[in-house]
Amino acid sequence: MPENDDALQRADWPLEPSSGAMREAIDLVARRIIDHVDSLPEQPAWGTEDAADVSRAVKQARERVPQHGAELEPLLEYLFSEAIPRTYNTAGPGYMAYIPGGGLFDSCLASWIADAVNRYVGVFDAAPVLSQLEANVVAWFAEIIGHPSKSHGFLTSGGSLANLSGLVTARREKLGNDLLGGVIYTSDQIHHSVLKAAAIAGFAPEAVRVLPSDSDFRMDVDSLRAAAEADRTAGLSPFLVVGSGGTTNSGAVDDLDAIADAAADLGLWFHVDAAYGGFFAMTERGGRTLAGLGRADSVVLDPHKSLFLPYGVGCLLVRDGEALRRAHAIHADYMPPMQDDADLVDFCEISPELSRGFRGLKVWLPLKRHGLSAFRDSLDEKIDLAEAAEAALRAMPDVEIVAGPQLSIVAWRWCPKGAAPDQLDELNRRLLGEVNTRQRVYLTGTRLNGEFVIRICVLSFRTHADRLEAGLDDIRRGMETLGAQFEGASA
Numbered sequence: 248m249p250e251n252d253d254a255l256q257r258a259d260w261p262l263e264p265s266s267g268a269m270r271e272a273i274d275l276v277a278r279r280i281i282d283h284v285d286s287l288p289e290q291p292a293w294g295t296e297d298a299a300d301v302s303r304a305v306k307q308a309r310e311r312v313p314q315h316g317a318e319l320e321p322l323l324e325y326l327f328s329e330a331i332p333r334t335y336n337t338a339g340p341g342y343m344a345y346i347p348g349g350g351l352f353d354s355c356l357a358s359w360i361a362d363a364v365n366r367y368v369g370v371f372d373a374a375p376v377l378s379q380l381e382a383n384v385v386a387w388f389a390e391i392i393g394h395p396s397k398s399h400g401f402l403t404s405g406g407s408l409a410n411l412s413g414l415v416t417a418r419r420e421k422l423g424n425d426l427l428g429g430v431i432y433t434s435d436q437i438h439h440s441v442l443k444a445a446a447i448a449g450f451a452p453e454a455v456r457v458l459p460s461d462s463d464f465r466m467d468v469d470s471l472r473a474a475a476e477a478d479r480t481a482g483l484s485p486f487l488v489v490g491s492g493g494t495t496n497s498g499a500v501d502d503l504d505a506i507a508d509a510a511a512d513l514g515l516w517f518h519v520d521a522a523y524g525g526f527f528a529m530t531e532r533g534g535r536t537l538a539g540l541g542r543a544d545s546v547v548l549d550p551h552k553s554l555f556l557p558y559g560v561g562c563l564l565v566r567d568g569e570a571l572r573r574a575h576a577i578h579a580d581y582m583p584p585m586q587d588d589a590d591l592v593d594f595c596e597i598s599p600e601l602s603r604g605f606r607g608l609k610v611w612l613p614l615k616r617h618g619l620s621a622f623r624d625s626l627d628e629k630i631d632l633a634e635a636a637e638a639a640l641r642a643m644p645d646v647e648i649v650a651g652p653q654l655s656i657v658a659w660r661w662c663p664k665g666a667a668p669d670q671l672d673e674l675n676r677r678l679l680g681e682v683n684t685r686q687r688v689y690l691t692g693t694r695l696n697g698e699f700v701i702r703i704c705v706l707s708f709r710t711h712a713d714r715l716e717a718g719l720d721d722i723r724r725g726m727e728t729l730g731a732q733f734e735g736a737s738a
């Protein structure tokens with residue numbers, strides 16, 4: 248097409264911007280992104296004080312479907328000045344709540360590329376090399392956790408869906424089509440996404456045995472053996488045990504070797520939810536804590552947690568890769584031919600999704616750019632920081648460490664002298680509020696042993712000693728503010 252016709256065409260079709268318009272838009276977005284990322288350390292750790300009111304106002308204003316286009320700059324201004332700041336700052340160094348995310352810049356570039364080229368990585372035929380690059384990423388993960396070469400897996404949108412697919416694969420392998428009587432075993436510390444997965448996969452709550460955990464919040468493996476044997480004697484079909492490779496509550500890692508032994512004796516599928524902790528396996532200390540992970544039949548990892556990726560990337564690994572195909576492959580006449588060669592993969596044959604973009608690029612690009620050593624060093628630093636947090640908390644008067652770091656979470660509680668035991672939950676909630684109100688860090692709580700505890704979860708690649716120190720100072724100051732009311736309180 249002659250150049251002037253091309254220009255005409257572009258003007259007529261605004262959904263197809265010219266190269267100049269693309270460059271201008273990219274430049275505007277790039278400037279916003281760089282300013283945003285550069286200023287993360289100065290941004291508040293959370294900013295949702297008026298966010299519900301603003302959301303309500305947005306709802307009441309009944310933003311209408313735009314019939315005509317708008318300029319980009321005012322839209323970016325609204326996003327970056329009004330909408331994005333009214334959030335938990337999950338990408339900032341002060342975010343030590345729940346399980347921190349991160350948001351590697353190279354993954355941002357990868358998303359940009361993947362969306363721009365918009366290739367179809369659901370079937371091998373449509374994007375053979377891209378499928379293989381994604382399969383390579385999965386193989387790297389298998390190597391990190393110690394799975395054999397016949398292991399296979401796929402990237403999901405997150406840990407919840409990876410747990411669901413793991414559970415469905417276990418169900419298919421152990422129960423076939425007969426779900427009735429199937430029983431699942433897990434501990435009282437398991438992430439609720441596993442219980443949700445059981446419900447979605449067709450198991451009533453009574454089919455899930457929630458076993459007690461020990462004083463370190465690890466599954467009591469004797470209870471597992473006793474419960475599965477009793478259920479089998481009662482004519483039920485025990486088929487799956489789900490262990491934790493780092494709980495959300497306290498970072499506890501089950502004795503995975505002991506569960507693997509029990510699963511082998513009892514004929515159970517062994518699934519590990521290592522969404523939070525799995526990537527610590529690449530460090531020496533994490534590898535020791537997670538010993539036995541490679542023996543699991545299936546493992547969930549969340550690259551958007553301990554590999555610091557932006558949200559939207561989880562992973563399921565299955566020791567016997569063919570099990571994934573048996574659970575997911577369905578024939579349809581309109582589909583292109585699927586690969587017979589076991590070396591090549593059609594992701595739609597081993598996972599629930601059909602249409603999918605190049606999710607793997609968000610992992611492949613940062614790993615190629617930085618190498619595993621950069622991730623290993625950063626995860627090692629997180630373990631060091633969590634240990635430093637524990638030591639500093641122990642040095643504070645009246646602090647009880649409820650769960651010391653097995654990986655990078657410490658759970659603790661303030662019990663000042665003079666406070667009645669039934670006041671402590673409320674007092675710790677108030678202390679948490681005092682800490683968070685300074686907005687240098689954002690922490691959250693949970694319940695352990697029936698009591699409210701405050702957690703510090705160090706996981707962001709942007710969190711370093713200076714920010715942890717700031718958080719510990721804010722804890723001391725919060726204790727000072729609240730402590731005055733307790734006679735004999737030492738803070």
Ligand SMILES: Cc1ncc(COP(=O)(O)O)c(C=O)c1O
Pocket residue numbers: 346404405406407408438440493494495520521522523549561
């Ligand atoms: C241990 C654990 N498992 C599973 C999940 C669920 O993962 P996602 O939020 O990616 O769906 C989480 C989320 O925090 C988690 O901490």
